[in-house]
Amino acid sequence: MLATTAASPAELLLPLTPAGTHNPAANTSGISGWQPLLRNVAELDEPRGGSAARVLAATAAFVRQLQAWAVASQASPGAAPAGPNNGRARNRHSRQLAAGVRSGTERAARHATVSAPSAAAPAGEVVAAALVERRLLEYVGGVAAELAAMEAAEDNPQGEFQSFPMLRRSVVAALAAAALLHRTVAAGTAAFAAESWSDRVDAEVTRLLAQLFSLHRRGAVHKQGVELLHVSKSGGTSFNDLAGLNGCRAPAEVRKDNGLLPPPWDDRPRWLALAEAKARFRPVLRDGASSSIVDWWSDVGPRNPATYAGDARRGPYCAARLAALWGQYGGMQYSANEFTLYGGQDSPRDTFTCPQLLNTIIVREPHDRLLSHLLFMIPELVQVAAGSTAAFQPGGGAAAAADWDAAAPFLFDNFLARSLLGEALFRCPVGALPPAAQRFFGPAAAAVQTAAAAGEAAGGGTAGAGSAASAAAAPGAPVESPEDVSSAWGRMTAAAALLLQQFDVVMALEDGQANRPHFSRGLGWPQPLDAVRRRVGSDASIQVDAVPLLPPDLELLLQRHGLDSRLYRQAQLFSQLDRVVWDTARQLEEAAAAAAAAAEAAPGCSGTKEHARRRAVVRRRRRVLRKEGVLRLRVGAGSTRPDGMPGLVQQLLAAAAAGSRVVPDSARQAVAAAAAATMPTTASGPTPAPPGSGAGSGPAAVRQLLRRWDVAWALEQLLAGRRSAPGAVPASAACGRMQPGGQAAMAAAVAPAAWGSLANTTCGWVGAKLWASAQ
Numbered sequence: 001m002l003a004t005t006a007a008s009p010a011e012l013l014l015p016l017t018p019a020g021t022h023n024p025a026a027n028t029s030g031i032s033g034w035q036p037l038l039r040n041v042a043e044l045d046e047p048r049g050g051s052a053a054r055v056l057a058a059t060a061a062f063v064r065q066l067q068a069w070a071v072a073s074q075a076s077p078g079a080a081p082a083g084p085n086n087g088r089a090r091n092r093h094s095r096q097l098a099a100g101v102r103s104g105t106e107r108a109a110r111h112a113t114v115s116a117p118s119a120a121a122p123a124g125e126v127v128a129a130a131l132v133e134r135r136l137l138e139y140v141g142g143v144a145a146e147l148a149a150m151e152a153a154e155d156n157p158q159g160e161f162q163s164f165p166m167l168r169r170s171v172v173a174a175l176a177a178a179a180l181l182h183r184t185v186a187a188g189t190a191a192f193a194a195e196s197w198s199d200r201v202d203a204e205v206t207r208l209l210a211q212l213f214s215l216h217r218r219g220a221v222h223k224q225g226v227e228l229l230h231v232s233k234s235g236g237t238s239f240n241d242l243a244g245l246n247g248c249r250a251p252a253e254v255r256k257d258n259g260l261l262p263p264p265w266d267d268r269p270r271w272l273a274l275a276e277a278k279a280r281f282r283p284v285l286r287d288g289a290s291s292s293i294v295d296w297w298s299d300v301g302p303r304n305p306a307t308y309a310g311d312a313r314r315g316p317y318c319a320a321r322l323a324a325l326w327g328q329y330g331g332m333q334y335s336a337n338e339f340t341l342y343g344g345q346d347s348p349r350d351t352f353t354c355p356q357l358l359n360t361i362i363v364r365e366p367h368d369r370l371l372s373h374l375l376f377m378i379p380e381l382v383q384v385a386a387g388s389t390a391a392f393q394p395g396g397g398a399a400a401a402a403d404w405d406a407a408a409p410f411l412f413d414n415f416l417a418r419s420l421l422g423e424a425l426f427r428c429p430v431g432a433l434p435p436a437a438q439r440f441f442g443p444a445a446a447a448v449q450t451a452a453a454a455g456e457a458a459g460g461g462t463a464g465a466g467s468a469a470s471a472a473a474a475p476g477a478p479v480e481s482p483e484d485v486s487s488a489w490g491r492m493t494a495a496a497a498l499l500l501q502q503f504d505v506v507m508a509l510e511d512g513q514a515n516r517p518h519f520s521r522g523l524g525w526p527q528p529l530d531a532v533r534r535r536v537g538s539d540a541s542i543q544v545d546a547v548p549l550l551p552p553d554l555e556l557l558l559q560r561h562g563l564d565s566r567l568y569r570q571a572q573l574f575s576q577l578d579r580v581v582w583d584t585a586r587q588l589e590e591a592a593a594a595a596a597a598a599a600e601a602a603p604g605c606s607g608t609k610e611h612a613r614r615r616a617v618v619r620r621r622r623r624v625l626r627k628e629g630v631l632r633l634r635v636g637a638g639s640t641r642p643d644g645m646p647g648l649v650q651q652l653l654a655a656a657a658a659g660s661r662v663v664p665d666s667a668r669q670a671v672a673a674a675a676a677a678t679m680p681t682t683a684s685g686p687t688p689a690p691p692g693s694g695a696g697s698g699p700a701a702v703r704q705l706l707r708r709w710d711v712a713w714a715l716e717q718l719l720a721g722r723r724s725a726p727g728a729v730p731a732s733a734a735c736g737r738m739q740p741g742g743q744a745a746m747a748a749a750v751a752p753a754a755w756g757s758l759a760n761t762t763c764g765w766v767g768a769k770l771w772a773s774a775q
Contacts, residue, residue, distance in 0.1 A: 037441075037495040040314050040343065040352035043166050043502065047153045051146040052167050058146075059170045062139045066177050069132070070184065129186040133201050136178045140204045143171055147211045151218070162355060163219030165578075166501045168212045172577040175205060209584040213521070216581070220358050220504065220765035225325055226523065227357040228259060230338040231419050232269050233372040234364035235509045238532045240336060245532065246525040248334035248763035259336030261324060264306040267337040270410060270426070271377070274298035277407045280397025283384040292384045297377075299410070302345055302423055312343050318354035333763040341499060344422015348440055348495060351422035353502050358523065358766050360505040363416060363571040366561035368510070373411055374404075378546040387542055392549035401556040405430045414563040420499045421492070433563070434489060441491035493563060497570050506574045518575065521582035524764025 044053055150164075182197055226248060230236030240258045243250070253262060260267050272294060283292040308317040325332040335357075344351035353359045364372070381398075382389055391397045398404055401412075409430050410418055417433070418426040428436045500506065505522040507515045507529070516528040551557070762768060 037349070037491060037498055038351065039349050041166075041498070041502070042314070042352070042355040043162055043164055045162075045355075048150045048162065048164075051150045051153070052162075052164060055143050055146045055167050056170055058139060058142055059174045062135070063174050063177055065135065066132075066174075066181050070181055129182055129197070132178060132182045132185060133197055136175075136182075136197075136201060137204060139174070139178075140208050144204075144208050144211060147208075147215060151211075151215065161219045161222035163216040163223075163358070163504045164212075165216075165504050165506075165574075166498075168216060168581060169501065169574050169577045171208070171212065172580050173573075175208075176577070176580070206584060209581050210588060213581050213585040216504070216522070217524075217765060220522075220524065221768045223358045223504075223766050224322060224356050225333045225335060225358070225766055226763065227334075227354065227359055228336045229341065229353075229359070229361045229419065229503070230258065230269075230336045231361065231363060231369075231416055232271065232338060233369050233376060235362045235529060236336060236338065238529055239360075239362060240334075242519075242525070242527055242529055242532045243334040243763070245527045246523075246764060247767065249330075250332050250334050251329055254329070254332065254335070258338065259334055260338060261329070261335055264304045265321075265324065266303045266307055267339045269297060269338040270299035271297040271373070272299065272408050273406070274300060280403060280407045281381045281385060281391050282388075282397070283381075284386045286386075293380050294384060299427070303339070308342075312345055312350070314343060314352045314354070317342055318356055321354060322356050333766055340419050340422050340426050342422075344424050344426075346424055348421040348425045348492070351420070351499060353499070358505070359503045360507075360523070361500070361503045361571070362507045362509055362529075363568050364509040366414075366416065366564040366568055367558050369415070370412060370557060370561070374550060375546045377408075378549050379542060379544040382544045382549075383542045389544070389549060399551060401551045401553045404551060404557065412557045413560045416564040416567050417496045420496045420567070430560070433492075437488040437492040440488075441495065442488040493566065496563070496567055500567060500571060501574065503574075506571050506578065508568065508572045508575055511572070511575065514579070515575070517579050517582035517586065521585055522578060524766075524768070 043049070179197075226243065228236060228239055230239075237258055240255065243259065244255060250259065254260065257268075274295070277294050277298055281294060283294045305312075307320075309320045311317065311320075325335060341351045341353060378392065381391065385391060392399060396403075398407060405412060410426060413428075413430045414433060418428075425433070425436055425440070505518050507518050513528070519525040519528040
């Protein structure tokens, strides 16, 4: 299955856009190949969109090559397994790859437009671990060069800073596929016994993952707030409380409404059809009230145009929202949207996120989400009906699944997909998503969309493009063939997944504590979601056992979430791929902390104010790491692979391949200890200023902050240590490492890089710029 999941992020673009055909024209830069799916893919906008498109192109070509090699390795006799366990492992890995090869290569055959290196091994050459490593190094080197160019590019003048989540996940998925193939072809050999690739590959892949983390954090630091797409009953209320605990500024009335902006902004939840709900639940207004919870939950039409100054395109809309956050609401750092993504009033193709914000989503297993919705709503509806449960009894207005379909048509038919794809699709009746897919993503709609894109590139503007596509494929348009319907459904599914891909941070509620890295590294928040669980059920004052009031044919409601289930699995995949990057960054920090601790203990280095200050920094960070339960280091001399353990990165990637959320603790200890033991003993590079030392103000302060937090630079020092033979360090040299400009100074500065002095005060990465400017 890994080959399928590894290929899917990149293949969304590449079957549609040939490599090397990136169009730098304004407004259509890098997105022409996406037009049959979405009109807005901010990650491919200039000035870095060209590099991002090339990385995605290289990734898709690389993955297809791995898939072809996987087929060849299954057919090849290869090396005989060294034992029954290795034989079973080889077969298991081969099946995992083959499961994806079939679907992946079929997609590639249908849309083969990318010129790529030959996917087959050279004539007479067996697909071996060395061949996989050689091709992997070529791929990693090319991607690293593009990432370096992206970091050096000028910033977008509109302030649309990217953390490149789509690129990040695509690259890590490809690395995971390479790790799986390497294990497959090495099965039965000495290399497989350690499940390890070479030190050089491990070092280069680690460097690439560090680049991806630095790219994310650089973009996150420049973003102007955190925004949650609050898919109802998926942990959003707790997330709202957590934003406050992590120092995110928001007015009291906004915090009370779960982060929703006040009117005219209109992002409140839409769960019910108002007329049907009132007829079935019969709310009783009390104490002169003019409305009830039924009114609040009901859909009363599209978003108020005043919300976006009458212009629903991404640029004007996001500018208006940012102006409200930082003008009307005085520097608000957190907001939520409990309706749909923006811009899809006429067509789901026009839906978008605002790239100026750190976009976050928490998803929940669809059946659990549905049951949570019902168990939350029923007591509230009983309360507004003056305590009567008649609506839920046999013969009542909400006694059967069909009644709920009429009263709440959005909740029980792929609610997550509707929330992602925008208002036009959100309001489809129950069971009407397949015809809507044909209307918006079928052949006629695709043809109109392509023509509209061509007109826009020629200066024709964007007005009415979504409406034209809708009109060309009106609901009454004939369905040409079942194959067209299938293709349209597939395109709609891909569009929803592509929108999900563009969230900077993606979490699954059920992952619990495994989500902690997303908070610490993705958001820069020290407090994780599992520390806050405010609402687990209804807030109704009346006590009602809702379970007996559920419809007896509940199973009918549960059966309609195939698309949501697929999106949920993809969200779990994206979350898992991100954790590979976050965990790599954490391990680098642990290694730096361990190296600083080793230098701290060096003889002859005590007694100076600088030494005392750095000792305090190291002790504080080590306490945080111990609290996380991840710092159990053996600091001392040793090889880069102590106890024969494989490289950290390959274990992380293998864990992603196997669906595991946890890397063995022994591996964490071994790798971190090895990295600490090989810390270089010579000064190299500038001394980063510690947090709170007066780094300056404005843009210069931000640049210093980012340089101080450059995990990739720290990794260069660690890798330099690997290249030099570790040995006994003279006391004078060890002491020198504690001096300004020494490696322990760098280690002490990198050690608190996750949060530093920002804990509980600035809303994580998005507040770092303000913090730095205030120093």
